[in-house]
Amino acid sequence: xxxxxxxxxxxxxxxxxxxxxxxxxxxxxxxxxxxxxxxxxxxxxxxxxxxxxxxxxxxxxxxxxxxxxxxxxxxxxxxxxxxxxxxxxxxxxxxxxxxxxxxxxxxxxxxxxxxxxxxxxxxxxxxxxxxxxxxxxxxxxxxxxxxxxxxxxxxxxxxxxxxxxxxxxxxxxxxxxxxxxxxxxxxxxxxxxxxxxxxxxxxxxxxxxxxxxxxxxxxxxxxxxxxxxxxxxxxxxxxxxxxxxxxxxxxxxxxxxxxxxxxxxxxxxxxxxxxxxxxxxxxxxxxxxxxxxxxxxxxxxxxxxxxxxxxxxxxxxxxxxxxxx
Numbered sequence: 383x384x385x386x387x388x389x390x391x392x393x394x395x396x397x398x399x400x401x402x403x404x405x406x407x408x409x410x411x412x413x414x415x416x417x418x419x420x421x422x423x424x425x426x427x428x429x430x431x432x433x434x435x436x437x438x439x440x441x442x443x444x445x446x447x448x449x450x451x452x453x454x455x456x457x458x459x460x461x462x463x464x465x466x467x468x469x470x471x472x473x474x475x476x477x478x479x480x481x482x483x484x485x486x487x488x489x490x491x492x493x494x495x496x497x498x499x500x501x502x503x504x505x506x507x508x509x510x511x512x513x514x515x516x517x518x519x520x521x522x523x524x525x526x527x528x529x530x531x532x533x534x535x536x537x538x539x540x541x542x543x544x545x546x547x548x549x550x551x552x553x554x555x556x557x558x559x560x561x562x563x564x565x566x567x568x569x570x571x572x573x574x575x576x577x578x579x580x581x582x583x584x585x586x587x588x589x590x591x592x593x594x595x596x597x598x599x600x601x602x603x604x605x606x607x608x609x610x611x612x613x614x615x616x617x618x619x620x621x622x623x624x625x626x627x628x629x630x631x632x633x634x635x636x637x638x639x640x641x642x643x644x645x646x647x648x649x650x651x652x653x654x655x656x657x658x659x660x661x662x663x664x665x666x667x668x669x670x671x672x673x674x675x676x677x678x679x680x681x682x683x684x685x686x687x688x689x690x691x692x693x694x695x696x697x698x699x700x701x702x703x704x705x706x707x
Contacts, residue, residue, distance in 0.1 A: 407441055408441060409443070417448060422653040429649070430642045434642050441635075458470045462519070486695040487618065490680070490688075491680065491684065495616060525620070525640075525644045525646070526618050527621065528618055535597055536610060537588050543567075543683045544567070546566035549589050550589070551563050553571070559615065562684055565684040595658060598665075609671070614677075
């Protein structure tokens with residue numbers, strides 16, 4: 383009996399010694415973004431978190447924080463530096479604050495469509511820009527997520543660039559977003575996103591621009607007579623891993639994080655492209671006029687009024703993107 387107690391005690395101690403390193407080996411990570419829980423970016427971030435846990439045999443446990451729970455987008459980008467977040471989903475416009483050339487995709491009419499954007503994400507020019515960003519910040523971009531193609535809603539018809547002259551238009555306070563409306567003569571104003579519906583409803587502004595999925599989600603079609611398919615920016619988000627975390631990962635874990643991120647981005651992108659394809663008919667069914675434009679006419683106006691250099695972009699990068707077929 384005494385021997386059994388000793389044996390059991392030794393076995394328990396040995397089990398504790400084995401379990402202790404295993405418990406210590408588990409690393410908890412924070413993945414944050416500003417999007418709502420029903421949006422594809424969150425849905426597939428949750429999937430990615432589960433996959434990372436599975437593929438690393440539970441060594442990494444990822445908690446996902448949606449809806450700006452850990453701060454606005456600028457805060458999350460800062461958090462990568464401070465160590466308060468480990469992985470974020472964020473636009474290149476924010477990455478461009480640290481490394482301006484990576485924002486070149488925001489120059490109006492850079493991408494023809496979502497397919498062109500996705501080709502760019504796999505190109506040498508994007509790899510070079512992502513490396514420049516990583517060299518500057520230490521942070522590593524693991525994937526590009528299609529956000530949607532930005533179009534214009536208005537209470538006046540806009541078949542031509544000149545028709546925007548004097549138009550009171552809400553545009554985010556991002557220089558490259560402002561380039562097309564200002565080139566066409568619109569009076570732009572940066573109203574807070576949460577207040578846009580009311581501003582359109584009461585006439586504070588007459589127009590705004592956003593992807594079709596956002597126009598649907600925020601019900602802007604209820605207070606706008608026209609949707610003009612300007613397609614001036616094919617928008618995207620990057621999945622970014624903090625430099626400190628990325629450097630700490632083994633080569634094998636880097637492959638896992640990258641693969642999961644790419645798979646999640648592909649799934650999110652497919653959801654958004656599918657919904658965009660359904661929305662033109664939806665808006666028409668609501669009595670909204672949906673029109674197309676001659677994009678070259680609008681691009682010519684932008685080129686005359688806004689240089690690449692004023693945004694910190696390089697024209698050579700833009701030309702390489704244009705050459706992608």
